[in-house]
Amino acid sequence: xxATLHTQxxxxxxxxxxxxxxxxxxxxxxxxxxxxGPNGSGKTTLFNVITGYAKADAGEVFLDGRKxxxxxxxxxxxxxxxxxxxxxxxxxxxTVLENMLIAAQHKExxxxxxxxxxGAASRRHAMELLDFTGIASHAGELAQTxxxxxxxxxxxxxxxxxxxxxxxxxxxxxxxxxxxxxxLAARIRDLNAAGKTFxxxxxxxxxxxxxxxxxTVLDYGSVIASGPPEAVRNDPRVxxxxxxxxxxxxxxxxxxxx
Amino acid sequence: MTAVRASQAGGSLLLLAAAAMFPLVFTNAxxxxxxxYALIFVAAASAWxxxxxxxxxxxxxHAVFFGSGAYLTGIATTDWHFTGSKVFLLLPLxxxxxxxxxxxxxxxxxxxxxxxxxVITIAVFFIFQLMxxxxxxxGGTSGLLAPTVNYATATYNNxxxxxxxxxxxxxxxxxxxxxxxxxxxxxxxxxxxxxxxxGLGVHTMRVKLSAFVFSAIPVAMIGGVWWYYTTLVDPxxxxxxxxxxxxxxxxxxxxxxxxxxxxxxxxxxxxxYLYFQQQVSSGYIFLILYGALxxxxxxxxxxxxxxxxxxxxxxxxxxxxxxxxxxGPGPPAGAVAAEVDRAREHA
Numbered sequence: 001x002x003a004t005l006h007t008q009x010x011x012x013x014x015x016x017x018x019x020x021x022x023x024x025x026x027x028x029x030x031x032x033x034x035x036x037g038p039n040g041s042g043k044t045t046l047f048n049v050i051t052g053y054a055k056a057d058a059g060e061v062f063l064d065g066r067k068x069x070x071x072x073x074x075x076x077x078x079x080x081x082x083x084x085x086x087x088x089x090x091x092x093x094x095t096v097l098e099n100m101l102i103a104a105q106h107k108e109x110x111x112x113x114x115x116x117x118x119g120a121a122s123r124r125h126a127m128e129l130l131d132f133t134g135i136a137s138h139a140g141e142l143a144q145t146x147x148x149x150x151x152x153x154x155x156x157x158x159x160x161x162x163x164x165x166x167x168x169x170x171x172x173x174x175x176x177x178x179x180x181x182x183x184l185a186a187r188i189r190d191l192n193a194a195g196k197t198f199x200x201x202x203x204x205x206x207x208x209x210x211x212x213x214x215x216t217v218l219d220y221g222s223v224i225a226s227g228p229p230e231a232v233r234n235d236p237r238v239x240x241x242x243x244x245x246x247x248x249x250x251x252x253x254x255x256x257x258x
Numbered sequence: 259m260t261a262v263r264a265s266q267a268g269g270s271l272l273l274l275a276a277a278a279m280f281p282l283v284f285t286n287a288x289x290x291x292x293x294x295y296a297l298i299f300v301a302a303a304s305a306w307x308x309x310x311x312x313x314x315x316x317x318x319x320h321a322v323f324f325g326s327g328a329y330l331t332g333i334a335t336t337d338w339h340f341t342g343s344k345v346f347l348l349l350p351l352x353x354x355x356x357x358x359x360x361x362x363x364x365x366x367x368x369x370x371x372x373x374x375x376x377v378i379t380i381a382v383f384f385i386f387q388l389m390x391x392x393x394x395x396x397g398g399t400s401g402l403l404a405p406t407v408n409y410a411t412a413t414y415n416n417x418x419x420x421x422x423x424x425x426x427x428x429x430x431x432x433x434x435x436x437x438x439x440x441x442x443x444x445x446x447x448x449x450x451x452x453x454x455x456x457g458l459g460v461h462t463m464r465v466k467l468s469a470f471v472f473s474a475i476p477v478a479m480i481g482g483v484w485w486y487y488t489t490l491v492d493p494x495x496x497x498x499x500x501x502x503x504x505x506x507x508x509x510x511x512x513x514x515x516x517x518x519x520x521x522x523x524x525x526x527x528x529x530x531y532l533y534f535q536q537q538v539s540s541g542y543i544f545l546i547l548y549g550a551l552x553x554x555x556x557x558x559x560x561x562x563x564x565x566x567x568x569x570x571x572x573x574x575x576x577x578x579x580x581x582x583x584x585x586g587p588g589p590p591a592g593a594v595a596a597e598v599d600r601a602r603e604h605a
Contacts, residue, residue: 085454094446098446113440
């Protein structure tokens with residue numbers, strides 16, 4: 001079973017904008033934790049700080065009680081935390097299979113860097129995962145020829161081939177067509193059942209509420225609510241953050257906001 | 259697919275044999291002279307491509323290794339009173355110097371990317387040229403002269419030809435090994451998205467620096483051959499900005515990041531360069547033509563001859579296949595399975 005990831009009082013400012021302001025979250029092993037919040041509430045910045053793509057001004061990140069704050073991205077990855085990006089980042093001039101192999105290379109047993117890229121085991125595992133996400137028929141094509149939705153699937157596939165314990169997904173459903181979204185949710189559920197932990201940033205509320213438990217809500221860089229989806233959905237502070245209305249009005253409008 | 263690979267291997271062996279026989283068939287010194295220079299640039303452009311082509315970091319400072327290799331061979335030859343073919347024994351030492359220089363050079367330059375990286379490589383290049391002008395060991399402006407060699411006139415060029423040939427073949431082999439290896443895949447991932455590669459556990463600095471060192475070694479060795487062949491190195495010829503531009507142009511023309519591209523580019527450009535240099539009395543006109551050629555390549559063939567030709571061939575094959583199948587616009591039956599097979603086989 002994978003480890004607990006938690007952050008304590010993370011702060012990060014870009015110029016005058018306080019993107020993170022004392023953000024403390026917890027991702028329990030085996031959970032699919034959702035991370036939501038209005039635009040600019042600091043969700044992606046939180047991802048960046050956890051995975052080493054941005055340096056925290058203050059606060060700490062812990063993995064199983066061990067401090068991993070501000071480690072370089074390759075080190076964080078080696079500890080078993082993999083991520084995708086909101087704007088999908090694949091390697092366009094490598095083939096789809098080569099994209100998979102680059103993510104698998106850290107597991108290769110051979111220490112000889114001149115060994116041919118991707119051993120038989122890596123290739124088999126890569127093809128299995130491409131089958132699993134449904135893009136195996138494109139394995140030999142350059143990744144730049146894939147459609148937007150296929151790129152999302154490729155990025156998810158190659159993060160999975162690396163076999164991290166904790167997978168951070170930044171808007172996996174963004175810009176993806178509805179049938180593919182269901183496919184994606186089913187895949188995530190399968191993987192979770194097999195023991196993978198997920199932290200998912202997503203704007204599609206049906207997707208989050210149907211998949212994630214618990215759900216954590218960020219606003220202005222700090223956590224304003226966290227708990228089961230039902231509780232968060234009806235939390236007045238959350239409704240306030242999304243709609244900017246008074247507390248007494250929210251009680252009337254209820255869960256219609258979602 | 260295996261048939262294609264077999265024909266590729268056969269073609270490579272045939273070319274190799276032809277190159278090995280070249281000075282035995284063409285005994286005219288004017289012709290073998292072309293061969294020596296062409297091979298010098300085959301080695302240099304291929305070596306440059308191992309770093310710059312695969313990683314996408316365009317170095318305009320590889321003349322540092324070329325000149326240093328030339329000077330080291332010159333200094334050691336003079337100090338140790340080496341003569342004749344014994345001088346060629348110094349080439350591994352030149353390669354070692356290239357590797358040793360590449361480490362601090364790389365550690366400084368590889369901290370930055372793109373334009374900044376290019377500017378730093380140029381700056382380091384000029385530092386070395388200035389040192390060559392001012393240090394006593396390099397002979398200042400007058401440079402270092404090679405001892406006269408008593409090779410038979412008829413076959414005078416042959417030892418140089420085969421020394422350059424050995425280094426060129428070794429470099430191409432290294433380039434091929436890197437291209438198909440995990441190391442090469444990491445380099446190409448860095449070219450596409452370095453930060454993303456880092457986030458997938460690629461130790462980017464280590465990978466980039468290793469490639470920089472590997473690419474410096476053959477350039478320094480071939481610099482030694484060049485010094486012995488031309489018999490003189492001075493600061494402006496050893497550390498020549500035109501050398502940097504030339505090897506980059508060769509790789510761009512043939513196909514950046516391919517094994518065959520820089521070889522083809524060097525074989526096309528260097529003999530043409532020598533020919534025009536002899537034909538056109540004013541060197542300036544040829545330099546202008548050279549610059550114009552670079553512009554044309556970047557504008558019209560930005561990916562180079564080999565990738566463009568490969569694409570055309572693929573399209574032509576696909577059209578042939580479609581014309582033959584009655585299935586219409588959709589992919590022919592079994593194409594998907596074939597694609598997967600090919601991906602599995604893909605090196």
